[in-house]
Amino acid sequence: MESAKEAFAECEVGVTGEAVAVPKQESHRVSHVRPVQPRPSIRSRRIEEDPCVKVQGLSRSFGNGCAYCLDPRAVLERNRCPRCGTVHAVRDVGFELYPGEIVGIVGESGSGKSTLMQCLYFDQTASSGSIFVKPYDGGHRNILELSSQEKRRIRNTVFGMVYQNPYLGLRMDYSSLSNIAEQMIASGDRSVSHMRSRGEELLGQVNIPTVRATDPPRTFSGGMQQRVQIAKALSNNPPVLLLDEVTTGLDLSVQANVLDLILQIRRDFNVSMLVVSHDLGVIRMLADRTFVMLDGRVIEEGLTDQILEDPQHAYTQQLVYSLL
Amino acid sequence: MSANGQCAQAVQTARAAQVEQGEQTPMLKITGLTKSFTIHAVDRRIQGCSNIDLSIMPGEFVGITGRSGSGKSTILRCIYRTNLPESGSILYDSAAFGRIDLAQATQRQMIYLRTHEIGYVSQFLSVLPRRNAYDIVMQSAIETYGCNAQAKCRRETSAMLRHFDLAEDLWDVYPRTFSGGEKLRLNIAAAMIKQPRLLLLDEPTASLDNASKIKVRELIERLKGQGTTMLGIFHDLEFMEGLCDKEFNMQEGMMV
Numbered sequence: 001m002e003s004a005k006e007a008f009a010e011c012e013v014g015v016t017g018e019a020v021a022v023p024k025q026e027s028h029r030v031s032h033v034r035p036v037q038p039r040p041s042i043r044s045r046r047i048e049e050d051p052c053v054k055v056q057g058l059s060r061s062f063g064n065g066c067a068y069c070l071d072p073r074a075v076l077e078r079n080r081c082p083r084c085g086t087v088h089a090v091r092d093v094g095f096e097l098y099p100g101e102i103v104g105i106v107g108e109s110g111s112g113k114s115t116l117m118q119c120l121y122f123d124q125t126a127s128s129g130s131i132f133v134k135p136y137d138g139g140h141r142n143i144l145e146l147s148s149q150e151k152r153r154i155r156n157t158v159f160g161m162v163y164q165n166p167y168l169g170l171r172m173d174y175s176s177l178s179n180i181a182e183q184m185i186a187s188g189d190r191s192v193s194h195m196r197s198r199g200e201e202l203l204g205q206v207n208i209p210t211v212r213a214t215d216p217p218r219t220f221s222g223g224m225q226q227r228v229q230i231a232k233a234l235s236n237n238p239p240v241l242l243l244d245e246v247t248t249g250l251d252l253s254v255q256a257n258v259l260d261l262i263l264q265i266r267r268d269f270n271v272s273m274l275v276v277s278h279d280l281g282v283i284r285m286l287a288d289r290t291f292v293m294l295d296g297r298v299i300e301e302g303l304t305d306q307i308l309e310d311p312q313h314a315y316t317q318q319l320v321y322s323l324l
Numbered sequence: 325m326s327a328n329g330q331c332a333q334a335v336q337t338a339r340a341a342q343v344e345q346g347e348q349t350p351m352l353k354i355t356g357l358t359k360s361f362t363i364h365a366v367d368r369r370i371q372g373c374s375n376i377d378l379s380i381m382p383g384e385f386v387g388i389t390g391r392s393g394s395g396k397s398t399i400l401r402c403i404y405r406t407n408l409p410e411s412g413s414i415l416y417d418s419a420a421f422g423r424i425d426l427a428q429a430t431q432r433q434m435i436y437l438r439t440h441e442i443g444y445v446s447q448f449l450s451v452l453p454r455r456n457a458y459d460i461v462m463q464s465a466i467e468t469y470g471c472n473a474q475a476k477c478r479r480e481t482s483a484m485l486r487h488f489d490l491a492e493d494l495w496d497v498y499p500r501t502f503s504g505g506e507k508l509r510l511n512i513a514a515a516m517i518k519q520p521r522l523l524l525l526d527e528p529t530a531s532l533d534n535a536s537k538i539k540v541r542e543l544i545e546r547l548k549g550q551g552t553t554m555l556g557i558f559h560d561l562e563f564m565e566g567l568c569d570k571e572f573n574m575q576e577g578m579m580v
Contacts, residue, residue, distance in 0.1 A: 306408060
């Protein structure tokens with residue numbers, strides 16, 4: 001991590017300052033960055049594929065728990081144990097995410113959506129459960145049991161995360177280009193010129209004007225910060241994107257841009273995505289399948305239009321009928 | 325019930341006759357399909373459709389009529405799995421999976437079938453905002469042919485839009501500004517470019533003027549000529565006349 005930080009500092013000079021001469025032996029190192037592969041056509045793809053990410057019995061609790069609330073049949077006050085006060089933010093969640101699939105997660109605030117995402121991205125330590133990631137090691141090992149070094153590698157090469165709050169995902173005082181470069185250095189890129197051109201390309205894709213590419217995100221509007229986050233998450237072509245409320249707080253026009261971009265990424269790179277959103281319209285446009293979470297549990301899952309048109313659970317009905 | 329029984333019997337004899345003649349098995353065979361909706365907020369159960377038997381041969385056009393609220397759309401939506409069927413089976417003769425029960429198919433299988441085999445045209449156009457008409461149809465084409473066949477997709481898209489009589493100066497306009505008929509034709513175009521084996525039409529002529537209705541009718545006839553199997557819901561009987569191979573009438577969730 002230290003060496004990455006140093007490289008990051010050097011890069012800061014590189015991208016904001018004058019053109020930096022790249023030593024010859026540096027440029028060949030770029031080769032281990034995953035090249036962009038054109039997506040195979042859908043027709044040629046096998047129908048029954050292996051899941052890209054498989055999550056089993058994932059739980060995250062805040063507190064030690066007691067004999068009462070560790071029993072799966074325990075009746076809690078929403079997600080809080082009435083005896084010991086432990087908050088069970090995510091309870092026994094399991095799902096599979098397939099290549100090129102967008103899965104939506106809806107639910108009221110406090111239902112554990114963001115905690116689930118953060119457990120996947122190792123921002124939070126899951127209390128129990130297992131996660132298997134095919135693009136990393138073929139899905140053989142539970143990534144929650146790996147060393148922190150391997151976890152960091154998964155974070156840098158397999159997952160791309162866009163946080164609800166841009167302050168969590170960006171370094172506000174560094175330029176947008178170096179923010180993107182940071183992610184690329186972490187995944188093994190060492191060529192300043194490559195990082196710069198890739199960064200500019202990505203910022204162009206999310207409609208950040210080139211003249212502002214070297215400005216720190218602190219000087220950007222909320223929507224622009226969100227788009228820089230997306231560019232950063234995309235920089236090393238992760239096979240799985242975790243999007244936590246990406247369009248919340250954006251105006252409709254920028255929201256349409258972001259949705260367009262997300263679908264384009266899926267189409268061009270066959271990226272799988274987990275999308276958390278309060279906006280059912282966004283979920284309807286993006287997600288193939290949808291999970292509904294309540295008090296840390298997945299209470300219903302189904303095809304997105306089935307969840308919206310024919311909700312089964314009382315809570316889902318209440319949610320869908322609240323739609324404007 | 326007896327009417328249902330007779331209907332099923334008639335279907336079975338018809339099928340037996342066709343099997344004898346060496347014809348194909350039905351593309352879609354619905355048996356005992358029942359669906360009701362539980363509304364938790366008011367603690368009530370609403371019957372969508374009950375004990376529906378229906379079978380469609382390849383290349384056939386089957387129409388369903390009935391008053392609104394009689395459960396016509398529920399059947400279509402159960403086939404498309406927008407509604408979760410409660411009981412009964414929907415056997416579909418799929419190109420990819422062979423004979424498959426749509427009531428039991430996995431979500432992944434349904435997603436595949438929706439992209440490749442089963443099309444659904446509703447009265448309403450639901451698309452991403454700020455996409456022009458051309459891109460909407462193009463998007464469908466890409467989903468089917470893959471993004472490596474851009475040139476082919478572009479060719480097919482232009483042909484399809486012309487086929488559906490959408491004026492060329494509307495191609496780069498957002499469909500939000502379209503008239504009802506134009507939206508509908510765009511909707512059908514986007515569904516048709518995927519060349520579905522089975523096309524479900526949920527009142528495609530509702531709220532259309534007569535000229536547009538005739539256009540839709542012509543299109544349906546053309547599709548029928550191409551051998552697409554279709555199941556449609558229609559309000560006006562005149563429209564269905566001479567078009568449908570089979571007609572079913574629904575009352576209170578039952579076939580009559």
